[in-house]
Amino acid sequence: MKLTKTFDKALWVFHVNSGSCNACDIEIVAALTPRYDVERFGIKLVGSPRHADVLLFTGPVTRKMKDRVMRVYEQTPDPKVVMVIGNCGSTTGVFYDSYAIDGPIDTLLPDDAHVLYVTGCPVRPENVINGVKEAWLYLEKLRGDDK
């Protein structure tokens, strides 16, 4: 989907835990605290995917969460970017080949999904901020290609 100018402004972020151990989730929250304060860049955690530009997925996607992850992805309006936070989300990590895992997430999302990976176990808040910055650059590049 063509990117609009709104992506030059604030990126609103929705966070989905797809079976994470909560370490990455705490680091995401740490990025919002006054020490890192991502809101000064206009990056805001929102309460509904229908308000979001970026989806943050943590966790390796358990079987129970698969449907919910797909539903939340589709409920997010286009254009959107998916940021996979942590090793579990990127590769299923230590849960590799588990009977309870349907992930990693990029195997579930449609082919045209824009996915960025922020690795770490857990990620550091600086990594998360850097990931959002990379998402920004990626989106700008994408829009340049569309022109």
Place this chain on the structure above:
Amino acid sequence: MIDIILKDMWSPIAFILVLVLTALVAYMFYSLGNPAYKRTKHKGEPFISGNAPPKDVRLIHVGGDNVFWGFTHALRKYLDPLVKGHTGILNDYVYWMVITMALVLIYVYILI
């Protein structure tokens, strides 16, 4: 052309004109939309923490029944008897009509 429309509103030409104009306006709005939009299975569903919305929409519907709560509460002395009067039984409504008509007739023919 305007004369035809004004003189005879039921003429087929007027109907066709209105249909064509409506279709043009609808197409204008349609063409403003994003051509890359793809309809998928869950797109447009309400967000309930990722859970599937129930088939019965009343379970997730937030009604506007209580928007006037303060208003109805303040006027409850007046409204409660009216609500009680609405029994849904036809005999009661006929009874109220007969009583009211009798009072009106008494007022009109006797008191005046």
